[in-house]
Amino acid sequence: xxxxxxxxxxxxxxxxxxxxxxxxxxxxxxxxxxxxxxxxxxxxxxxxxxxxxxxxxxxxxxxxxxxxxxxxxxxxxxxxxxxxxxxxxxxxxxxxxxxxxxxxxxxxxxxxxxxxxxxxxxxxxxxxxxxxxxxxxxxxxxxxxxxxxxxxxxxxxxxxxxxxxxxxxxxxxxxxxxxxxxxxxxxxxxxxxxxxxxxxxxxxxxxxxxxxxxxxxxx
Amino acid sequence: xxxxxxxxxxxxxxxxxxxxxxxxxxxxxxxxxxxxxxxxxxxxxxxxxxxxxxxxxxxxxxxxxxxxxxxxxxxxxxxxxxxxxxxxxxxxxxxxxxxxxxxxxxxxxxxxxxxxxxxxxxxxxxxxxxxxxxxxxxxxxxxxxxxxxxxxxxxxxxxxxxxxxxxxxxxxxxxxxxxxxxxxxxxxxxxxxxxxxxxxxxxxxxxxxxxxxxxxxxxxxxxxxxxxxxxxxxxxxxxxxxxxxxxxxxxxxxxxxxxxxxxxxxxx
Numbered sequence: 435x436x437x438x439x440x441x442x443x444x445x446x447x448x449x450x451x452x453x454x455x456x457x458x459x460x461x462x463x464x465x466x467x468x469x470x471x472x473x474x475x476x477x478x479x480x481x482x483x484x485x486x487x488x489x490x491x492x493x494x495x496x497x498x499x500x501x502x503x504x505x506x507x508x509x510x511x512x513x514x515x516x517x518x519x520x521x522x523x524x525x526x527x528x529x530x531x532x533x534x535x536x537x538x539x540x541x542x543x544x545x546x547x548x549x550x551x552x553x554x555x556x557x558x559x560x561x562x563x564x565x566x567x568x569x570x571x572x573x574x575x576x577x578x579x580x581x582x583x584x585x586x587x588x589x590x591x592x593x594x595x596x597x598x599x600x601x602x603x604x605x606x607x608x609x610x611x612x613x614x615x616x617x618x619x620x621x622x623x624x625x626x627x628x629x630x631x632x633x634x635x636x637x638x639x640x641x642x643x644x645x646x647x648x649x650x651x652x653x
Numbered sequence: 654x655x656x657x658x659x660x661x662x663x664x665x666x667x668x669x670x671x672x673x674x675x676x677x678x679x680x681x682x683x684x685x686x687x688x689x690x691x692x693x694x695x696x697x698x699x700x701x702x703x704x705x706x707x708x709x710x711x712x713x714x715x716x717x718x719x720x721x722x723x724x725x726x727x728x729x730x731x732x733x734x735x736x737x738x739x740x741x742x743x744x745x746x747x748x749x750x751x752x753x754x755x756x757x758x759x760x761x762x763x764x765x766x767x768x769x770x771x772x773x774x775x776x777x778x779x780x781x782x783x784x785x786x787x788x789x790x791x792x793x794x795x796x797x798x799x800x801x802x803x804x805x806x807x808x809x810x811x812x813x814x815x816x817x818x819x820x821x822x823x824x825x826x827x828x829x830x831x832x833x834x835x836x837x838x839x840x841x842x843x844x845x846x847x848x849x850x851x852x853x854x855x856x857x858x859x860x861x862x863x864x865x866x867x868x869x870x871x872x873x874x875x876x877x878x879x880x881x882x883x884x885x886x887x888x889x890x891x892x893x894x895x896x897x898x899x900x901x902x903x904x905x906x907x908x909x910x911x912x913x914x915x916x917x918x919x920x921x
Contacts, residue, residue: 477692477712478712478713480687480690480692480712481683481687481692481711481712481713484682484683484686484687485683488678488682488683489676489677489678490674491678492676492677492678492679492682493673493674493675493676496676497673497674502679506678506679506681506682506685509678509682510682510685510686510689513686513690514686514689514690517686517690518690580672583669584669584672584673587669587670587673588673591670591673602670603673606667606670606671607670607671607673607674608674609671609674634663634666637666638662638666641666
């Protein structure tokens, strides 16, 4: 498996979401990083922080739980927890924190707490087809087909053991570097590396298994 | 051969996994979070010279002033315009907001913060410039355009002012057509605009009368500077003691220089 690192996903936030503080054009460059602004006034800049991070945290939660309502509640809870924590932190602590990793950590904790004592639920094709996906250039038939394939893969990912699921999603779905994945999971880099590797192998096996089952069903 | 197929499959799998990202958070998420942490948008009902108005604010400042027909109509309008809901604020409006809306003629107390996110930089610059026009005075659209460094964008300046989400508090009513006509107003047309200007002491009738005679500027005969007719520098002088100019060219030709307070022209 080649693990070429992709660009940080924080760079491909859609332009309409970058805006907020300084006007619709080029505000990302004019205004200091959100971590820095939060040190001045949490209440004033909290909304900008949510806007900046909500899409990636939602994708993360959605792929962890594979349920739309659950994902939204998980991310809501995570942001509320983050807000309460930020209100108690002093400026120095906020300035020195890795905000994105920290938000992923909170989201993961919320998701794990909710999942405890619950059977994994998988979503049907219908739910997945309604997903608000970023690419809309495909025709309706291709879109439905792509959507079905996404749903199938999402179901397989959500079915992975939890120790594999989070590293796989963070590394491949969210596109984070291994170092950041390790930081989020609070693991040594080597552990993360091998878990990501095992996760991919487990996913491959799951794909092969599901193809075999499908053939059986069609036979 | 087998190795090659494996690598190709790996790339394909990585691509499909990447494709699982790129989701947009539901639009209900942000409002729900803000409501849960107590940062959701709220509004007060405040009396103004035009009757009761709704004044909404986010955690970052005032977002909207509206003369909607009812609270329900205002909440609907707000959701439509900003994509988030707004609810009545249990606490009453701070004095800085109340006094500015209730009595536009009184000197402003305290500071008011505005949340202009969602507007373009140009629109924000226009509105911020309008905030500099003193109470009781008016400026033409062209003045704003020139002052913010876009002298040719007079029409765009008019559009930006027409879209002003925070009328009364951001005094777009103090901007009039360069031919002196009072012009339009989102809070109820020219009549409402004149009413607010009257309350502020700007004498809209006098402004229009002078304009209809082609008078654009008044000149101080002693000190040889010229002003917009409503500039404090002129009003404080004897009204008889000034000369009238139809254009800045005429004023310059007569040896007058532009007033430093109302800046009716770029210094020649």
